[in-house]
Amino acid sequence: MKLRTYFLWSAALAVCLATACASHKPVAASQPATPVAAVAPTPPIAPVAPPVPMDVLTPMIASPAVAVPPPAYNGPLPNTVLAWDSELKSIDVHEGDAQGHLSFSFTNVSAADVVISNVHPGCGCTAAELPSMPWTVTPGTNGTIPVTINLHGKTGTLFKNLTVTTDKGIKMLNFRVNILPVALPTMTEADRTNNLKIALADRQAVFSGDCAICHVKMGEGKYGKLLYDADCAICHEGEHRATMVPDLHNLKVPTNNEFWKTWISHGKAFSLMPAFAQSEGGPLSEMQINSLAVYLNFTIPSKATP
Numbered sequence: 001m002k003l004r005t006y007f008l009w010s011a012a013l014a015v016c017l018a019t020a021c022a023s024h025k026p027v028a029a030s031q032p033a034t035p036v037a038a039v040a041p042t043p044p045i046a047p048v049a050p051p052v053p054m055d056v057l058t059p060m061i062a063s064p065a066v067a068v069p070p071p072a073y074n075g076p077l078p079n080t081v082l083a084w085d086s087e088l089k090s091i092d093v094h095e096g097d098a099q100g101h102l103s104f105s106f107t108n109v110s111a112a113d114v115v116i117s118n119v120h121p122g123c124g125c126t127a128a129e130l131p132s133m134p135w136t137v138t139p140g141t142n143g144t145i146p147v148t149i150n151l152h153g154k155t156g157t158l159f160k161n162l163t164v165t166t167d168k169g170i171k172m173l174n175f176r177v178n179i180l181p182v183a184l185p186t187m188t189e190a191d192r193t194n195n196l197k198i199a200l201a202d203r204q205a206v207f208s209g210d211c212a213i214c215h216v217k218m219g220e221g222k223y224g225k226l227l228y229d230a231d232c233a234i235c236h237e238g239e240h241r242a243t244m245v246p247d248l249h250n251l252k253v254p255t256n257n258e259f260w261k262t263w264i265s266h267g268k269a270f271s272l273m274p275a276f277a278q279s280e281g282g283p284l285s286e287m288q289i290n291s292l293a294v295y296l297n298f299t300i301p302s303k304a305t306p
């Protein structure tokens with residue numbers, strides 16, 4: 001229904017701003033022109049203001065439910081009215097970050113009040129902690145529009161925008177969010193020796209402090225093969241791994257589901273194999289441990305017979 005609403009909006013406005021609608025565009029474009037009779041009656045469209053591009057000169061079709069003065073002028077807001085610190089911002093975040101933050105600041109450089117009636121973010125982000133609307137900015141004063149971007153499930157580079165509607169015109173602010181892959185710190189031989197020393201004193205040390213950056217973080221929320229690659233392969237398939245780390249593909253003992261579960265959950269006291277179960281201070285839930293046991297039991301069939 002949401003997509004349909006977008007579709008209707010783009011049809012009604014006959015514009016679809018590339019940045020705001022990019023993610024919905026292919027769906028809208030590929031929707032066949034369904035005969036009206038074939039679709040169920042459409043409930044009234046929620047009064048949500050669509051992203052309004054700068055070049056729309058027709059009056060706004062939908063106004064928010066709250067009583068705000070209609071914009072007197074729907075063209076672009078000149079920079080001689082509000083001066084912005086930037087109209088295109090870029091921030092770097094890291095994969096796995098829940099949110100990104102940035103803000104746009106402006107000064108009313110005109111001689112008159114400017115009344116902001118709406119700040120409308122494009123998809124997937126929220127402009128937080130704004131004064132209530134309408135927001136009157138007196139001459140010579142500043143304002144800030146903080147933006148919080150939800151990054152859950154996002155990768156790569158995001159292009160987003162924010163539409164600020166005022167009584168003197170409409171301003172489009174653009175921003176780019178670069179989601180960078182987590183860069184692992186590089187290890188020297190001295191680091192390795194030191195890590196080994198720490199682990200020999202406490203095999204659970206890999207799960208805390210800086211160790212967790214490499215030994216825990218990448219496995220968070222993962223299951224099966226992805227979890228094995230993140231949490232187990234780091235030690236068991238490492239090119240430079242210490243001699244006491246066994247090759248799991250060539251075990252001399254019979255294995256089964258229970259064997260894997262036990263080793264993963266409890267590890268082995270007085271060795272470097274940590275206990276991954278949360279009940280023993282490890283990072284893995286029972287479901288994650290089960291997923292590993294199933295994956296390993298399947299991909300590494302038991303070589304020896306009991």
Ligand code: HEC
Binds near residue numbers: 233260
């Ligand atoms: C910090 C490095 C490290 C990590 C991480 C690690 N292991 Fe180990 N593992 C070891 C070491 C060292 C041993 C050898 C223990 C001993 O002395 O017997 C071992 C032993 C084992 C054994 C016993 C093999 C045998 O010889 O019978 C299994 C099974 C095993 N690990 C599975 C896993 C799995 C699955 C994971 C991921 C959840 C994992 N390990 C993560 C270091 C690690």
Ligand code: HEC
Binds near residue numbers: 199
């Ligand atoms: C930069 C990422 C990184 C950090 C940080 C890190 N490790 Fe490791 N760890 C690895 C890798 C990669 C291996 C696989 C062996 C190798 O390449 O040296 C490994 C292997 C190990 C092993 C198995 C023994 C071995 O040397 O093969 C132990 C034990 C260990 N780490 C403990 C720790 C502890 C304890 C800390 C924190 C004090 C820590 N690690 C921090 C990446 C890291």
